[in-house]
Amino acid sequence: MIRLGLTLGDPRGIGPEIVSKALGDPRTGLPGASSHAPPPVSWRLIGPAGCGVAVHDDLGAWQPGGDTAANERLAGALAGRAVEHAARLALAGEIDGIVTAPLDKHALQAGGYDYPGHTEMLSHLAGVPTAMMLASDRLRVVLATTHIALRDVPAALTREVLVQTFRTTYHGLQQDLGVAMPRIALCAMNPHAGDGGRFGTEDDDLLTPVARDCGLFGPYPADTVFVRAMRGEFDAVIAPYHDVGMTAIKVASFGSAVNITLGLPFVRTSPDHGTALDIAGYGIASAESLVHAMQVAVEMVARRRER
Missing domain, CATH: 3.40.718.10 (Isopropylmalate Dehydrogenase)
Known part of the structure; x- marks a missing residue:
């Protein structure tokens, strides 16, 4: 069984939407999408509650609205905390790697995480170049x-x-x-x-x-x-x-x-786009890049095991 974590990203963006869409895509091999897709994959969803996607790790309830600056800080803090939690699970060997939905770099900093993005944050958390x-x-x-x-x-x-x-x-x-x-x-x-x-x-x-x-x-x-x-x-x-x-x-x-973040002791992939705050909530975001990221993560874990 390949075990992968999936963070929801900034809850104000399209992350929760594209994660929800990817769950039912037959190419991801997720339970409920295709029970015959090898290798078997177990996904652990990591993010704030209240995003419309059931999560296994309650990182706090997300309630959109209110003051814009405060909302941004909360979104960034929750997104950063999810990445921290996912990295801890991977470093402890509880999961084989992580796939990360997009986060907002400005919100991440406002939320107390002074990293330019996922790559730099994961490099610091893992302690490797x-x-x-x-x-x-x-x-x-x-x-x-x-x-x-x-x-x-x-x-x-x-x-x-x-x-x-x-x-x-x-x-x-x-x-x-x-x-x-x-x-x-x-x-x-x-x-x-x-x-x-x-x-x-x-x-x-x-x-x-x-x-x-x-x-x-x-x-x-x-x-x-x-x-x-x-x-x-x-x-x-x-x-x-x-x-x-x-x-x-x-x-x-x-x-x-x-x-793809190369050099980590665990696998990490993500889509090739950002949070798309301007279209979040309209149900029109494409999950294509996330689906590809999930497929690549599974392939990378399988390849590492073969080696």
């Missing part, structure tokens, strides 16, 4: 730096960060995604990979030596490297900063990509 991967059947992208301002990227993008990201990516591709000999490309930081220093020296001074020492391909300009990966030349691309990588994967596969 991690890497954020967005993956679909067309493309896999890993971010060397995540939720920081663009002006801070040059200082944050160090040799140590790039080498650690490579190691985490290489191991994750082997352990969790079944790629025996990963071919990983490095996306350049500057236009045309700096064009010999004309548009910046970071690619020549930093990225090229790291690529050489780690056996990475590149660095290649952003306007070609993702296309080459989609054509099968590389198994993954490491992007130097958030938007260059996220834009590529979302243009290629929005709604079908899965966010």
Whole structure:
């Protein structure tokens, strides 16, 4: 039996809705959806009561409405507490991993959790370095730096960060995604990979030596490297900063990509989208990416067990 936790995310958003829809999708192998879908999966739902989805762990009642700022703080606190609880269960071996519905980063901070997002929070809770991967059947992208301002990227993008990201990516591709000999490309930081220093020296001074020492391909300009990966030349691309990588994967596969946290001692996946507060409560949110995230989590646990 594969045991996975499923957090509901920000209760103001579409998390509870898409979780409810995913429960009945035959592709997830959930009880009641398809009793014949191997391997057997047991899901433990984790989130605040009152979201329209039955939960096994009562993290407090959610009552929407009232003061906007207070409502945001409560939503962020409940979402953060659910992630904490899920991580504790995974670290204790009570579940094999977690799938997380979207949370709101501003609300998370307002609720007392000073993390830019799930990835950084789980890395801290587990005490290990991690890497954020967005993956679909067309493309896999890993971010060397995540939720920081663009002006801070040059200082944050160090040799140590790039080498650690490579190691985490290489191991994750082997352990969790079944790629025996990963071919990983490095996306350049500057236009045309700096064009010999004309548009910046970071690619020549930093990225090229790291690529050489780690056996990475590149660095290649952003306007070609993702296309080459989609054509099968590389198994993954490491992007130097958030938007260059996220834009590529979302243009290629929005709604079908899965966010995977590499490097954790347990499996963690999530959808490739946010809370969508503007459409929450209308019943029109798509659960497609969450369904994919749940499927990938099951596959990753099964693969780890095989190894």
